[in-house]
Amino acid sequence: MPYGPDVLASFDPRRTPRRRAVREVPAEPDLVVETADGRFCGAVVVLGSAVDAGERRDTVTLEDRAGRRRVFPLLPAAFLLDGETVTLVRPAAAAAAPVRRRTASGSFAVERGSARVARASRIWVEGVHDAALIERIWGDDLRVEAIVVEPLGGIDHLADAVRDFRPGPQRRVGVLVDHLIAGSKESRIAADLARTGCADYVLVTGHPYVDVWQAVKPRALGIQRWPDVPRGTDWKSGVCRALGVADPREMWRRVLAGVDSYADVEVPLLRAVEELIDFITATS
Secondary structure, X not given: OOOOOOOOOOOOHHHOOOOOOOEEEEOOOOOEEEEOOOOOEEEEEEEEEEEEOOEEEEEEEEEOOOOOEEEEEXXXXXXXXXXXXXXXXXXXXXXXXOOOXXXXXXXXXXXXXXXXXXXXXXXXXXXXXXXXXXXXXXXXXXXXXXXXXXXXXXXXXXXXXXXXXXXXXXXXXXXXXXXXXXXXXXXXXXXXXXXXXXXXXEEEEEOOOOOHHHHEOHHHHOOOOOOOOOOOOXXXXXXXXXXXXXXXXXXXXXXXXXXXXXXXXXXXXXXXXXXXXXXXXXHX
């Protein structure tokens, strides 16, 4: 039986029109589109979902110029945008804004800051415990500002140390003093230093507590209050006896471990250290 002409003989795949890919468009609020059948035109107001034939589908609510609203499934090629057939899709979730980390002092951390040469200016403290507590809270800030904290081993010879340091406009000294109250030895030393004519470049400030330990809030250590220590008794030794701690070094470890941020120390210490940092950086 003879066959008819070959129906594929004239087929040329190069001449066959390709179906255009339908562009996906995020269904952003207020985007105006028309349904593919031309029966409704409106702005995107709500994205939602609905169950259709047992399957959950994304939906879009459009509102026309008269305020009428209709809900449509987000089907492929179901809408027209400026005459172009498009597929509406859910917008990509916006990336969450990065959370700025705060330092233990409460300031915003400076991430990936470049190393800086230390300032000639210094903050002096009475002992290593003062220095460790300042590092615990203000360490990040001090490194950003390139400030070095140095323990003096007491302030009985503060005037001599200042004279040897030779302070000036770019070479300031901030001194943190314990027990800076009226009539104390520390207050007399600070007053004597102020009369030497170096006040423009030296700032002595401090807190009223007998020792920097006491500037840590008792609740940070899990106690109600710091023990009362009789006059004439070494304060740290008296505290250790009252709290049942044999070694002052162990007590200090507990004190320092209880401090996580500025919220764990008393306001007079916070105010004093912040004042010293401001004084040292005033020449920037």
